[in-house]
Amino acid sequence: MTKGRQSSAPGRKHNVKRLRLAAIGCGGRTYTYLSLAAQEPDHYEIVAAADPQPGRVERIRTLSGNPSFRAFRNDAEILAVDRLADIMVIGTQDSFHFEPCQRALEKGYDILLEKPIATSPEEVLALARLADRLGRRVLVCHILRYTPFYRKIKEILDSGIVGDIITLNAIESLGPWHQAHSYVRGHWAVTEKTSPMIVAKSCHDLDICSWLIGSPCKSVSSFGGLTHFTPQNAPLGAPARCTDGCPVxxxxxxxxxxxxxxxxxxxxxxxxxxxxxxxxxxxxxxxxxxxxRCVYRCDNTAVDHQVACMRFANEVTATFTMTAFDAGRCIEIYGTRGFLTGRNERQTEGADILFIQHHTYNRTRWNVTSPVGGYAGHGGGDPGLIHALYEEMNKPDAADMASSIQRSVESHLMGFAMEASRLTGKTVDMADYVGRVSNELK
Ligand SMILES: NC(=O)c1ccc[n+]([C@@H]2O[C@H](COP(=O)([O-])OP(=O)(O)OC[C@H]3O[C@@H](n4cnc5c(N)ncnc54)[C@H](O)[C@@H]3O)[C@@H](O)[C@H]2O)c1
Structure with missing residues (x-):
């Protein structure tokens, strides 16, 4: 990162070195992150953004409040000029993370990279290796790591009161409308054009499993499919579009x-x-x-339910379930001294519940609240990530960054291996899988 104090907005004095932020892709995610960054003017200065949709760049200019803000039409234009920020936010769609991230790293930027890191395991590994080789920092937007809910769980586990983890079960319920909006009608509906659900969406949950269990994953297996959002389930007489007078x-x-x-x-x-x-x-x-479009008459291939089993090197076993048919996350952790369970769901709006049933029959309960963000702000994860970005990028040792690309590679590769298992019906040994992916890169 560039050292030395950065220039400030006119009339304002800043006593710490501010991080200059630029962005490629100014859609919903980038706008959310930069809106939050704009609320921390002592830490961040928004200096530039690129997007083929000029209105989206202008939105960023407005929230930057920066008279020197520079607008660009796309990634090529912003990456053609000299490095103009400390951090490049990559907020393009999944299939266009790899290229701009690679070029921004080569240009000397540290990166805030939207998940998934990339759409193939080879590209994921290649980006992590490039960042290593160039000595650059890449923080992956695994926002759950920055929520009060999961941080509290980690703190409880680290305190030892649950004992050693033996088994973990996690569930991500996407919500029927969320599934329809994003994975039936929307950007991530056609897996072949983006990334599989277990990576695109559930990389968050796999990252949490990997973080809480704290041991390399040895093998995975997975089942799942697309059952409900198919033409076979279209109501009689339903037209291709809901605006065309659907009888139901x-x-x-x-x-x-x-x-x-x-x-x-x-x-x-x-x-x-x-x-x-x-x-x-x-x-x-x-x-x-x-x-x-009618949700039963789309070109969607993304699964609406998937389960995965994991075995870790420390012999912890874990299961993960993704389903479209509820909204929220829950977790169960079975330890040698107690059982911890927690729910993080829309209904409780940021007042999530954690419970420990000790093996002594005592119970402890926590209500974990997110002061900002609520369920829509990913349970405080969006503000948590942006607040932490400053500290993460300034940690003396990049290896200590909570959701660095190096740490995130493990759970991304688990996701790709699970998809391979779902498609082949076979258990995947992670060492073999990673070996094969590495060979592809040679
Ligand atoms: N961390 C999370 O929890 C989370 C949540 C939702 C989405 N995401 C991920 O965030 C990413 C962005 O999602 P979104 O909903 O903001 O998408 P979006 O479609 O709203 O935004 C993407 C933007 O990229 C722009 N773009 C396209 N080509 C470009 C180019 N060559 N140069 C510059 N900009 C270009 C588009 O015009 C668009 O404005 C996706 O990868 C998505 O999977 C992450």
Whole structure:
């Protein structure tokens, strides 16, 4: 990273070295992160952004409050000029993380990289090796690591009151509408064009399993598929689009017209003119947008349920379940001194519950609250990550960064290996798998 104090916004004195942030890809994620960074002007200065959609770059200019802010039309343009920031935020879609990240590293940037790191195990490993070789820092947006909920679990485990972990079960329930929005109608619906669900979405959970268990994963197996969001389940007479007079629209939980009412909050992430848009405008947009399609008549291939089993080097066994059909996460940890369970879910809105049943029959309960962020802000993970970014990038030893690319590679490769297992029906030995991926890179 560049040393020495950075220039400040006019009229303001900063006593610490601020980190200059630039971004490639100014969609929902980058906007969220940079909005949070803008609230910490003593730590961050937003200096530039690139996106083919000029309105998105202008949104970033506005929140930067920086008269010297520079706008670029794409990754190539921003990476063609001399390095203009300490950190490049890579917030493009999954299939376009690898290339801009590689070039930004070569240009001398440290990186805040959206998950997944990349869409193939070879690219994941290649980026981690490149960062190592160049001595650059890459922080992966594994936001769960920065939530009060999972930090509390880690603190409890480290205190020893649960004893040694023997077994762990984790569940991620995506939520039916979230599944429909993102993995049926949306950006991550066609696995072959992005990354498999177990990596794209569940890399967060696998990262948490790996972090809490604290031992290398030895082998994995997985089953799952796409069962519900298929043409076979389309109601009789349902047209291709919900705007085309569906006979069951009034009772369908996935009616796209709900974007105008109950599910309005989802719209802003895909429709830039959402703010204040009247119903007719939203209807008109739904008539041509992918988000207006019947969920039973899309080109989706992403699974709506998947389970995975893991065996770790310390003989801990773990299971993970991803399902579309509830909203929230829960975890069970069986230890030699007690059983810990916790739920982090939409209903509790940031007041998550952790419970320990000690083997002595005593019980301890914690209500873990996220002061900011709520469920929509990933249980405090978004603000937690951006708040921690400054400290992470300034740690004397990059190996101590909580969600560094080096630490994140393990859980990403577990995800890719699980997908291989799901597709082949075979258990995957992680050492063999990583060996094969490494050979591909030679
Ligand atoms: N950490 C998390 O919890 C979390 C949550 C949701 C999404 N994500 C990930 O974040 C990433 C971004 O998601 P999003 O919802 O913000 O996506 P988005 O589609 O809203 O934004 C991507 C942006 O990249 C821009 N872009 C495309 N080509 C470009 C180029 N050549 N140069 C510069 N910009 C370019 C697009 O115009 C778009 O504005 C995805 O990889 C996604 O999987 C992470």
């Amino acid at each position: 629209g009034h009772t369908c939980n996935f009616n796209a017209l709900l974007y105008a009412t109950r599910e309005r909050a989802w719209l802003s992430s895909v429709y830039d003119e959402e703010a204040g848009a009247p119903l007719e405008q939203i209807r008109a947009w739904l008539r041509t947008s992918p988000w207006g």
